[in-house]
Amino acid sequence: MISFDRFIPSDSSPIYLQIITYIKQGLAAGIIKPGEDVPSRRALSALLGVNPNTVQKAYHTLEEEGVISSAQGAKSIITADDGLIRSLKGQLLDDLSENYVIALKHMNLSKEDALAAVSRLWDEMSDKEEIQ
Amino acid sequence: MISFDRFIPSDSSPIYLQIITYIKQGLAAGIIKPGEDVPSRRALSALLGVNPNTVQKAYHTLEEEGVISSAQGAKSIITADDGLIRSLKGQLLDDLSENYVIALKHMNLSKEDALAAVSRLWDEMSDKEEIQ
Amino acid sequence: MISFDRFIPSDSSPIYLQIITYIKQGLAAGIIKPGEDVPSRRALSALLGVNPNTVQKAYHTLEEEGVISSAQGAKSIITADDGLIRSLKGQLLDDLSENYVIALKHMNLSKEDALAAVSRLWDEMSDKEEIQ
Amino acid sequence: MISFDRFIPSDSSPIYLQIITYIKQGLAAGIIKPGEDVPSRRALSALLGVNPNTVQKAYHTLEEEGVISSAQGAKSIITADDGLIRSLKGQLLDDLSENYVIALKHMNLSKEDALAAVSRLWDEMSDKEEIQ
DNA sequence: GTGGTCTAGACCACG
DNA sequence: GTGGTCTAGACCACT
Numbered sequence: 001m002i003s004f005d006r007f008i009p010s011d012s013s014p015i016y017l018q019i020i021t022y023i024k025q026g027l028a029a030g031i032i033k034p035g036e037d038v039p040s041r042r043a044l045s046a047l048l049g050v051n052p053n054t055v056q057k058a059y060h061t062l063e064e065e066g067v068i069s070s071a072q073g074a075k076s077i078i079t080a081d082d083g084l085i086r087s088l089k090g091q092l093l094d095d096l097s098e099n100y101v102i103a104l105k106h107m108n109l110s111k112e113d114a115l116a117a118v119s120r121l122w123d124e125m126s127d128k129e130e131i132q
Numbered sequence: 133m134i135s136f137d138r139f140i141p142s143d144s145s146p147i148y149l150q151i152i153t154y155i156k157q158g159l160a161a162g163i164i165k166p167g168e169d170v171p172s173r174r175a176l177s178a179l180l181g182v183n184p185n186t187v188q189k190a191y192h193t194l195e196e197e198g199v200i201s202s203a204q205g206a207k208s209i210i211t212a213d214d215g216l217i218r219s220l221k222g223q224l225l226d227d228l229s230e231n232y233v234i235a236l237k238h239m240n241l242s243k244e245d246a247l248a249a250v251s252r253l254w255d256e257m258s259d260k261e262e263i264q
Numbered sequence: 265m266i267s268f269d270r271f272i273p274s275d276s277s278p279i280y281l282q283i284i285t286y287i288k289q290g291l292a293a294g295i296i297k298p299g300e301d302v303p304s305r306r307a308l309s310a311l312l313g314v315n316p317n318t319v320q321k322a323y324h325t326l327e328e329e330g331v332i333s334s335a336q337g338a339k340s341i342i343t344a345d346d347g348l349i350r351s352l353k354g355q356l357l358d359d360l361s362e363n364y365v366i367a368l369k370h371m372n373l374s375k376e377d378a379l380a381a382v383s384r385l386w387d388e389m390s391d392k393e394e395i396q
Numbered sequence: 397m398i399s400f401d402r403f404i405p406s407d408s409s410p411i412y413l414q415i416i417t418y419i420k421q422g423l424a425a426g427i428i429k430p431g432e433d434v435p436s437r438r439a440l441s442a443l444l445g446v447n448p449n450t451v452q453k454a455y456h457t458l459e460e461e462g463v464i465s466s467a468q469g470a471k472s473i474i475t476a477d478d479g480l481i482r483s484l485k486g487q488l489l490d491d492l493s494e495n496y497v498i499a500l501k502h503m504n505l506s507k508e509d510a511l512a513a514v515s516r517l518w519d520e521m522s523d524k525e526e527i528q
Numbered sequence: 529g530t531g532g533t534c535t536a537g538a539c540c541a542c543g
Numbered sequence: 544g545t546g547g548t549c550t551a552g553a554c555c556a557c558t
Binding site: 040041042053056059060070071072073074075076 | 544545546547548
């Protein structure tokens, strides 16, 4: 069963897209593996505090992309193959990084500022994780 | 007059929010300064290829937040004071960096992967700009 | 025992409603008679290839309407009285015919077109039945 | 502008399908013609007493089938070509008639009963129309 | 005013 | 319990 403990909701993008991204990132990271169970619509919607249909939309889209597989009455499971996972990896990192760099460039910051900020935040968050 | 040359539209969030963010980031970066003229609704909507109402909505929100000020028939100008600008600065960078770091950590990447990706994308985008 | 040989499932309306309509139409036609046995939930669900819960729902509704009666462990039987059957008869035919006529009138067809279509389809379906 | 005066809502099938059928029947009947305006989402939803999204779903489906055409901010119009209209005609009549005949056969009625019922209802409804 | 999209709630069939 | 579908309301971008 996939865990959503590390899911951090944000209201800047549609919830159903955040769910999709979360699962794709988990696959790319190897945290989520093929054959694993996906939480049911009701379970996940209760956990995230959203409508079951929002989860449904995310799952439906993932199914069209071949990432999960659903059937009436049965649990949905991850069915992404290795090729699909590999293609997700590079794409997700590049998308995130590109958006980040665009924003920083517009804020007139230097490459050194960017690297320093990432480095600092990374260490801060690692410290927090250790405390938890 | 504020330049919108570096404005890069993206369809993943409402356009009116992108305009707001663009101006706030410019203020934080010092590229946009208090007292500077803001393009007219008509001019900006033509420049960005969007509907005047969309620009109107962005300006109206910025006005409520005290970032710009407009009077009937007169041009709108930036009225953000130093306190407001200071609070924007830092916050924007940290927000962006934090979200970026969180996503990469969730993808099980190392700090080195992150720094390498930012560095690579930064150079790639700098090359593109030079070509343009 | 009621026969479901002529039951033709259609996915345009809920299955449990189709079962209800099938029994009501049979009563109106005199094919199904008061006192007759109703198939057990398990038997009918197996015969129609649907879930036992779906049959249960149909029977429960028919019970509330006084069409069938069931007791714990005993077989369900048709308990509709003559008054109920009379009210079903006529009404079903008129309802069906009225909807049919309304639709055809809206399609700007003539009475002759309607009669010809019914006659043609009737013969076609009779041929099919003979083949089976 | 297409008129929905003759639209008769029924709760036995999804509303959005009823809207689709109404328009297709109108096209088959020649009452609705290519190039004609379709009521706006809001106008039709208010008229029928349903949610604008229900109308939206009907229009979206019709657009996928090539019956209507929509664009942001502009009115949707009928774009079905002659070939499409011709194929609608026979199909709609056969579908309706087949369902009607199936139900009557199950009610143990004869072909003569069916033709008589259609003929009687047709005349009754024609009388009503004249009175109106 | 127009159409497009996201979120929400209820109902259905199925195991 | 599971997933699938229909209806509903609010927000967004555009003419």
